[in-house]
Amino acid sequence: MATLVTSDEPARAAAFTDEPDAALDALLDAERERRRTQIQLLAGENLSSPRVRALLGSDFADKYAEGYPGRRHHTGCGPADAVEELAVERAKALFGAQHANVQPYSGTSAVLAAAAALLRPGDSVLAMSLAHGGHLTHGSHANFSGRWFSVTAYGVRKSDGLIDLDQVRDLARKARPKVLVAGAISYPRAIDWEAFRSIADEVGAHLLADASQTLGLSAGGTIPSPVPYADVVCGVTHKVLGGPRGGFLLCTRELTERVDRAVFPFIQGGPMVDQIAAKAYTLGRAATPAFAGYTRRCVANARALAGALDGHGLRPLTGGTDTHLVTVDARALGLTGREVEQRCERAGLLLGHCAVPYEDVPPASASGVRLGTLCVTTQGMGEPEMQEIAALIRAAGKEPNSGSVTERVRSLAERFPGLSTKPQCEESASL
């Protein structure tokens, strides 16, 4: 009946319109263009695939699901429970872990939860010095870690830039930490997790492996995994794994309850279910031979890049790399790390500056440059392109504002579009 149809109309109208927003559309276009024409060498960035980005922002994004599968505070969690169980099972299978928690919003949240599970304010922690490659969550005074815990820092050896395990053992004996943290943001070498385990055992500490930077390489079998050795392992899905931004925790069966309660309700409320769905996809993909091949290519590319930069006088710190990370001393260019970073940015090469251990200058004048091969390897670049990139970095440092360098960067980037250039609406439609 016509009258019924008419009276239905207001109830059917959505409360929100879905009008385009010209300001945001223009910004998204600008970001897409930047990404298409620049070369991304920032150490922790990767390029997520269209399917990852379709799951992010999917209908799961709206769901409130406080708690854990089967024990939620909210109703309507059937599909959300299944998604989280899938992500947890895939994480456990991928890393051979006894327990996994996939709710941490980020890597920092994962470390905060691990600290909450293992420590009380004022407790003693031994972790890698920030100046030698440790992360903010390993004792920075600007961060909860430095504010709430009594942190002693270990570092790398002056002679070869490698972690000084003798020093770690000496400091552990003196500081008697409740938690020993292994893992770094800016250390290109594989970490000897077994040696850290034996030091932790000697002093009765828990071993916390913050492997956020490299855990994806271990998933691909390319470097040793901390999982057999650490009590708690922190990881992220957005770096090597190439998935959504976000963190996760792996731990021993005994610590299950402490870790889960540290994430929720201690530091977080409702989990981001869409993010967890994208994590589940990413953790499944990481179990494939294709992903293992990707991790090997990331490392082969990093070694090629380190070698080529060395050839241009930019000496690799620690002499090389076992991972996707390359750190070099830029002094040969007569520039600080920050100056190299800025000149490269103007040419469309995005990389970072870092400290060179034992260099006697203020942090702003540090001579280190830090790069990673995750994005360029995702795009399909190989060793010849690493040679080209090293030459472009040198050229950008030597000839600032050179139009021809910028042109060469752009044409290299455009030769390797990867999976990322389709408009987002087409990406979703193509699933």
Ligand SMILES: *Cc1c(COP(=O)(O)O)cnc(C)c1O
């Ligand atoms: C990237 C990283 C983090 C932080 O991850 P966010 O998601 O940026 O919070 C913490 N620790 C290490 C070792 C990392 O590499």
